[in-house]
Amino acid sequence: MIAAAQNPNLDPEWPVSVAIADWTTYSLDEIIACKGPGE
Amino acid sequence: MGARTMRTFMQGVAGAALLAGLAGAAMAEGYTIGISNTVQGNGWREEMVCAMKAQALSSGLVDSLNIAHRNTDAAGQLEDIRNLIQAGVDAIVVNPSSADAINSAIAEATAAGIVVVAVDQAVSEASAYNISNDQEEYAYLGASWLFQQMGGEGPVVYMRGAAGAGADNDRDTGFQRALAENPGIRVAQEVFTGWQQDQGKQQMLDILASGIPVAGVWTSGIDNVIVDAFIESDVPLVPIVGADNAGFVGQLASVEGFVGAAVSNPGSIGGAGMTLALRILEGQVPEGQTLYVTPAPKKAAP
Numbered sequence: 001m002i003a004a005a006q007n008p009n010l011d012p013e014w015p016v017s018v019a020i021a022d023w024t025t026y027s028l029d030e031i032i033a034c035k036g037p038g039e
Numbered sequence: 040m041g042a043r044t045m046r047t048f049m050q051g052v053a054g055a056a057l058l059a060g061l062a063g064a065a066m067a068e069g070y071t072i073g074i075s076n077t078v079q080g081n082g083w084r085e086e087m088v089c090a091m092k093a094q095a096l097s098s099g100l101v102d103s104l105n106i107a108h109r110n111t112d113a114a115g116q117l118e119d120i121r122n123l124i125q126a127g128v129d130a131i132v133v134n135p136s137s138a139d140a141i142n143s144a145i146a147e148a149t150a151a152g153i154v155v156v157a158v159d160q161a162v163s164e165a166s167a168y169n170i171s172n173d174q175e176e177y178a179y180l181g182a183s184w185l186f187q188q189m190g191g192e193g194p195v196v197y198m199r200g201a202a203g204a205g206a207d208n209d210r211d212t213g214f215q216r217a218l219a220e221n222p223g224i225r226v227a228q229e230v231f232t233g234w235q236q237d238q239g240k241q242q243m244l245d246i247l248a249s250g251i252p253v254a255g256v257w258t259s260g261i262d263n264v265i266v267d268a269f270i271e272s273d274v275p276l277v278p279i280v281g282a283d284n285a286g287f288v289g290q291l292a293s294v295e296g297f298v299g300a301a302v303s304n305p306g307s308i309g310g311a312g313m314t315l316a317l318r319i320l321e322g323q324v325p326e327g328q329t330l331y332v333t334p335a336p337k338k339a340a341p
Contacts, residue, residue: 002292005283005301012263012286013082013236015306018090020332023311026093031307034085036092036104037069 069102070320072313073123073131073153076108077116078201081234082284083260084134086306087159091132094310100317113140113203120144123153130154130316132309138205139163154319158312160205161329169329170315172304174206178213178259181280181302183220185255188278188298192223193254196246200234200259207231210259227251232261240264247272256280260304262287266294308332 007016009032018031074091078084088108095101105126107119113136121144123131131148135141135157142164145155149166161169189195197214200207218224228246232239239261246253247268255278258265262281269276279299281287288301305311311332315325 002288002301005288006292007285008289010285011082011085012284012289014086014285015083015283015304016285016288017283017303017305018086018307020305020307020311023314023332024090024094024097024307025314026090026097026310030093030097031086031089031310034089034092036095036106037101038103039092039096 069100070129070317071103071105071127072101072316073120073126073128074104074106074108075116075119075123075131075133076106077111077119077134077136078234079108079110081236083234083282083304083306087134087309090307090310091313094313098314098317100321101313111136113137116141117144120148124148124151128153130156130320132156132158132312132316133162134159134309135162135205136201137162137203138208140203154316156312156316156319158308160209162205165328167328168315168319168325170312171206171308171329171331173331174209175213175216177302177304178210178257179217180213181300182214182217182257184300185257185278185280186217186221186224189224189255191221193225194227194252195224196243196253196256197226197229198239198242198256198258198261198265199229199231202231207259214257224255227253232259234259234261236261236264240268243268244272247274253277258282260284262299262301263290266290266297266299270294305332 005016018028076084076088095104105123105128116136131153145164145167148155155167157167157169159171230242243265256265257280260282262284263286265279276297281301282304283301291299
């Protein structure tokens with residue numbers, strides 16, 4: 001369970017739960033890019 | 040004309056062809072969403088803001104964001120929210136610094152027709168919507184696991200978040216519930232980390248240097264640096280509870296002899312809050328004012 005939860009691509013302070021089913025539609029790359037509309 | 044006004048107008052227009060044409064015009068003029076956050080230098084909050092931005096972009100409904108993102112208190116957040124009202128945003132997604140101290144500005148916003156969604160921790164203002172992790176359950180899950188690991192007895196260090204924050208209050212309720220179920224556990228030290236990595240680490244270093252017995256540590260998400268503090272102090276690790284932060288999860292998998300648990304507390308709640316605000320603007324109003332995402336089961340090292 002722990003191994004599956006790891007994500008070496010994330011900042012150590014970022015939660016690994018980067019998405020919430022039915023509520024978020026962005027990709028992992030998009031949240032890491034941290035860009036909003038017009039940026 | 041704001042996008043909200045345009046969509047309200049569209050509801051009164053008959054004729055599919057005309058609606059289709061106006062829908063195209065409305066899409067060309069998307070929403071402006073305000074964001075208010077009062078903690079910088081914290082990875083969880085950074086992810087939360089990035090989730091808001093990414094979700095706004097992904098939705099295709101938002102033209103621009105107006106972001107108030109700084110270290111401040113409730114007084115500063117009142118000012119930030121009033122600035123967002125003056126800027127004419129359609130909705131405000133806010134991580135509140137207090138459960139009730141910013142209610143006056145929120146009420147002013149909703150009276151102006153602005154949708155307000157509080158994420159991560161709730162506000163008591165009745166006109167706002169709240170979407171968060173169940174913070175009481177978050178603390179109860181982790182503390183119950185920890186006290187079991189401690190054999191139901193011994194001294195625990197209780198490392199809270201920010202004093203007065205709604206999430207900290209709710210987590211304290213959960214922690215105290217678990218504590219009441221384990222009368223052999225005593226709180227050796229209780230500190231507020233302010234959800235700041237450097238502050239929390241220094242507090243743990245000081246506690247370990249004092250030599251007081253510690254049999255377990257519960258943290259409100261300032262976690263990987265607590266493990267670091269034990270290692271740097273050359274003190275044997277004890278069971279530690281944290282959030283599902285990447286660094287802490289990595290330590291659970293890699294630090295030899297370390298037993299801990301990570302309880303899910305998604306910074307992506309910021310993205311969920313953005314979605315909730317947009318759904319309300321689009322006419323999909325939830326039945327209740329408060330929505331929870333349930334904490335995932337704890338992830339404990341063997």
